[in-house]
Amino acid sequence: MIRIGAKLGAVVMALFVLAGGALADPAIIYDLGGKFDKSFNESAYTGAEGWKARTGGSYREIEIQSEAQREQAIRRLASSGSNPIVMTGFAFASTLAAVAPDFPDTKFAIIDSVVDEPNVRSVVFSEHEGSYLVGVIAGMTTKTNTVGFVGGMGIGLIKRFACGYVQGVKAVNPDIQVIQQMTGSDPSAWNDPVKGSEITKSQVSSGADIVYHAAGGTGVGVLQAAHDAGILGIGVDSNQNHLHPGSVLTSMLKRVDVAVDELFTAGTDLSTGVKVLGVAENGVGYALDEHNAPLIPEDVLAEVEAKRAAIADGNLQVHNYTTDDSCPVN
Amino acid sequence: MDLLVVVQLLDSMLRLSAPLLFACLAGLYSERAGIFDIGLEGKLLASAFFSAAFAAITGSVWLGMAAGITASVLLALIHGVASITFRGNQLISGVAINFLASGLTALIGQNWFKIGGRTPSLSGDARFLPVDLPFASALADVPIIGPLYSDLISGHTILVYVGLLAVPTTWWILFRTRFGLRLRAVGENPEAVDTGGISVTRLRYQATLICGLLCGLGGAYLATGMAAGFIKDMSAGKGFMALAALIFAKWRPGYALYACLLFGLLEAIAIRYQSIQIAGVGTVPVQFMQALPYILTIIILAGFVGKAIPPRAGGVPYVKER
Numbered sequence: 001m002i003r004i005g006a007k008l009g010a011v012v013m014a015l016f017v018l019a020g021g022a023l024a025d026p027a028i029i030y031d032l033g034g035k036f037d038k039s040f041n042e043s044a045y046t047g048a049e050g051w052k053a054r055t056g057g058s059y060r061e062i063e064i065q066s067e068a069q070r071e072q073a074i075r076r077l078a079s080s081g082s083n084p085i086v087m088t089g090f091a092f093a094s095t096l097a098a099v100a101p102d103f104p105d106t107k108f109a110i111i112d113s114v115v116d117e118p119n120v121r122s123v124v125f126s127e128h129e130g131s132y133l134v135g136v137i138a139g140m141t142t143k144t145n146t147v148g149f150v151g152g153m154g155i156g157l158i159k160r161f162a163c164g165y166v167q168g169v170k171a172v173n174p175d176i177q178v179i180q181q182m183t184g185s186d187p188s189a190w191n192d193p194v195k196g197s198e199i200t201k202s203q204v205s206s207g208a209d210i211v212y213h214a215a216g217g218t219g220v221g222v223l224q225a226a227h228d229a230g231i232l233g234i235g236v237d238s239n240q241n242h243l244h245p246g247s248v249l250t251s252m253l254k255r256v257d258v259a260v261d262e263l264f265t266a267g268t269d270l271s272t273g274v275k276v277l278g279v280a281e282n283g284v285g286y287a288l289d290e291h292n293a294p295l296i297p298e299d300v301l302a303e304v305e306a307k308r309a310a311i312a313d314g315n316l317q318v319h320n321y322t323t324d325d326s327c328p329v330n
Numbered sequence: 331m332d333l334l335v336v337v338q339l340l341d342s343m344l345r346l347s348a349p350l351l352f353a354c355l356a357g358l359y360s361e362r363a364g365i366f367d368i369g370l371e372g373k374l375l376a377s378a379f380f381s382a383a384f385a386a387i388t389g390s391v392w393l394g395m396a397a398g399i400t401a402s403v404l405l406a407l408i409h410g411v412a413s414i415t416f417r418g419n420q421l422i423s424g425v426a427i428n429f430l431a432s433g434l435t436a437l438i439g440q441n442w443f444k445i446g447g448r449t450p451s452l453s454g455d456a457r458f459l460p461v462d463l464p465f466a467s468a469l470a471d472v473p474i475i476g477p478l479y480s481d482l483i484s485g486h487t488i489l490v491y492v493g494l495l496a497v498p499t500t501w502w503i504l505f506r507t508r509f510g511l512r513l514r515a516v517g518e519n520p521e522a523v524d525t526g527g528i529s530v531t532r533l534r535y536q537a538t539l540i541c542g543l544l545c546g547l548g549g550a551y552l553a554t555g556m557a558a559g560f561i562k563d564m565s566a567g568k569g570f571m572a573l574a575a576l577i578f579a580k581w582r583p584g585y586a587l588y589a590c591l592l593f594g595l596l597e598a599i600a601i602r603y604q605s606i607q608i609a610g611v612g613t614v615p616v617q618f619m620q621a622l623p624y625i626l627t628i629i630i631l632a633g634f635v636g637k638a639i640p641p642r643a644g645g646v647p648y649v650k651e652r
Binding site: 035036037063181184188191192193194195197198199201202217220224 | 447
């Protein structure tokens, strides 16, 4: 009996090792907003699926359900042989900094934050540049000279969105008022559409006729409320124009999908260090498709394209909030 | 602060306090009959999910609401069976219902719609849309009364009005009908009711069912009136806020209305005034404004309501004979 048990054990072990060997597959961990937040995480998911369809490879994924699972998820994937491991969201930064040294042979990648470890690739986007562009569109489109911004949490990353947006709006007309509000001060703020819609309603009653959100799943409520109130919303991260065709002015594209695809493609050869994706690298931009084309006339398009080109070749500098924790305009 | 801003604040208050009000009245029936109900949150959530799911599938908000109420009543029955028939611990049963609802809604949602546990966005007839009361647009230009009537009172979804009407109805049922008298008695002194030849079990089940019905309405409002679809854990603690409001209201329907409106108002203020500039102090941080409703709740509960005495037989299973 014991011998059979030992043999079985050996077979299982062998299988496990084989499986482990074959499992140099990439893995991705989604943040609390969830894989289908129609925004940031969903963009990462799109990238991963695109890679899968193109290469025929397979990958592992974990959607964490609570703060406590961050470390657990990274450790579980790393010890089961996944490589590289991509995590979407700044909130993973401190956990990753603690865990990465324990797995020196595994490559990690974090999106939206910088972790200074020899086996970590950090991918950050110049959200201020993309936000500046949608700000220009908003500034040229508003009729009430009041526009709104709904952020998730009042952290540096989101203030970078806000600050870029305000700069874009004010570049068109310094007299336009920008109402800025945050949803909450804990991570549930990324997934609270009821509150998002209530904040939007309050901005509408203060005269805003365009509301830009950078609030993950909360933004679903923002765009819904904007649609209900007959004003325009601006989507974020993914192209959200299709959610309410005709009511979404544009979306600030943050090509998390491109970044994830690239990380997966590089595989175990992934180079480490910091990579910044801005307008010049096509990492951020604005969305234009059949759903919002009627909302953006020729002159607006020409202006925003000019700004885009100016940012790309360095003639126009958009202030980055996180460099000095302040914004030149409000 | 001009009139318009006040009207907008109160308008937002009405919207935000409606789900609390439904849950609070639901708890009131249950607790007045001697059944503590921690599971209000779970019933709200289950109803929110099933109302949004059925509204999305059938395209009719009314069928959705019926499904939501059914789900909520079923959970209420589970609570009833556990705590009335089997004389289990009511707190444990309530907590179990919360866990059950939180897990099941996400699981079924993912299985049905495959978009991460949420339901598709609802539109048109699949949602409760704002109703304009008669003469709302005609009166809009009349000073003071105009904005009050057309902006504040008119223009809510039908369920907000149902919730407001449920307050006097509840008062009338509890304090002016024979059923209400018995219901209150069964929460204070079930032996006396039993001696009078009335079934304690039956009365407590009735109260539990009404509780389920009201939570069902609250959940349907949350998912198909306030928002346009269900997302995981969207009740966000409203059931617990309602329990606090219930204690705060000393288990009385009129006070329950005030308590829920107060909570709604505090939330509306926190949403609207995120950074208030106070001369000499500087800017009040956002975090403080967002914590304000909770801080005020503690202060009010601790200092201003006086002694809140729960129904005497609350939480105690009734045993006819030893």
